[in-house]
Amino acid sequence: MKIVCIGAGAMGLRYGVLLQEAGNDVQFVDTWEPNVAAIRKQNGVYVTRDGKNEHLVEINVCFPEEYHDEPELAIFFIKDMHTREVMDRCKHFIGKKTHVLTNQNGWGGAEMIAEYVDREMIIAGTAMIATVMRGPGKVDFIGKRGEGHVHIVRVAGEPDEFIQRVAAEMDKAKMNPTVCNDYRGTVWTKLVFNAVVNTLCTLINVKMGQFAEYEGAENLTRRLMTESCAATAAEGIKLELDCESLVNQVMYVSKVGNPLHYPSMHQDMSTNRPTEVDYMNGAIVRLAEKHGLQAPNHALLVDLVHLKEASRKYTVE
Template sequence: MHYTVLGAGAMGLRYGVLLQEHAGATVDFVDTWQPQVDTCRAQGGVYVSRDGQNKHLVPINIFTPEEYTGTPDAYIIFCKQMGLAEMLERSAHFFKPNQYAITCMNGMGHIEKINQYFPAEHVLGGTALVATVLNGAGDVDFIGQPGAGTMNICPETEKPDAMTPKFLADLTAAHLNPNLTDNFLGTLMAKVTFNSVVNTLCTMYQIRMGEFIAAPTAEKLSKQLIEEAYSACEAAGIQLLNSREEEWESIVHVSAVANPLHFPSMYQDFSKNRPTEVDYINGFIYDLGHKHGYEAKTHDFLRNLVHLAEFSKTFDVAAFTDEVHARAAK
């Protein structure tokens, strides 16, 4: 099988490299971040570590969207929500009617954008409970032992076709541990709920997942956010994969056992002064509930707190101080 990864960031590199190395797939990478393309080309591939150890160079083929002319069977899409529309628009010239799109992006809002280029019959959406860190251009760290992490995947139509088992076979060979589900929105929203707790709270307090789950208040905070997320989904007629208690148990396991030393992706963006995806996670939950008469107020509160934290990092304190002093001198 031939795959093209749209978005050669942390997760895109992990999926593509593992498919290339373990499933024997042909994999190309397309990215809009020019330093990533230039660095990987200059060094002959991407440096891959596992939990910060055994750093080695893996050869990859990487292109900008304008350069790419390949014809894969499927695209694996791992963009940030804010950059997806640009990626799809710049890549549209090489999309073909028979191709598929597979995505396990964080947050919500991406499926509608992907459907502008790929019909529902050719879209598989899912969630990845896998931790990966992009240290910088051309340098990625796979967190966890080989085979660590799982993913849920579901055709948008909720009806597998002849290509579905082929994709699952490759993802299994790549040690990504796919689980085929039959509930598309419930699959996606289960991960959004998980991220609305762990990603957002770890970012707010700049702590690792293990630090968060060790806090005495972790259970109360988590269950409050889970309750609101599930109530918003129920108001919208969405049945999640797990029960509320199972969602809490997943948060405990991933945070305490699977990835206790990991900083979530939202924190990684925040720490590097990049916009976070909070509007597509907590914000989406609030907006979904509000549309159907339910107010997930804690999610809205956290969304605004994250934006306040983002603003505080860009605020020009020196200029503000000078302005205050100038006003006082008048």
């Protein structure tokens, strides 16, 4: 399959490298100039797994304006708030037969992509795969090969032949894909998970396992999930798990699955980039208010993350 990964950051590299190793024709497109420069100078990206066994994987990378082919699949891994900006730079190579896959963290990315691409050509979904960018041209795959899983779902329509082809290639790459049927339910299930671990680990500056060690972590998770489940139920969104099962999932993944992992929002905060809190906790707040409900715990977290973002301009004396 001819694939272009739009965004050669942590997750874009994880997907692209694995799919390239599985035999696909993969090109990377990125807008981060230091990253493009480093990859070109190295003739590839340095990959580690859990911080060990660094090796160079040869990949090709270019800026959006330099890519003029027409891929079968464009994998979009750009922060939610930059979706329109990057789609504007990439729209010239998104042909009528190009499908776009997005596994962005929050809610809204696929809807913005739909301003450029027919909804029937968009595949959304979620990824339970931890990856960390160590710097320009350097990426760390967290977890053993074959750990983690990916859920993919068509934004409009039932599963078709193409999404099954994508799943087959992901299976070859040991990404453990599941083809789902419910777009909103699939995406929101991961969003409400992210709105706990991403946000709290970022605010407190801890890894997921350290969060789970706190004796009040489960009750704190339950308070946030209760607000999330009320908002999604009011909208008629059927999550993949019930509220208590979602609490258990957060605790299990934090304790067992990725205890040594800093979530992506933490990575953004620590590198002085804007966070996606408005597309995670903020999305829950907006959904609750739409139905006359309140989500005060999520609303407080939004304000606290933005306060922490603003405080980065101050240095500790």
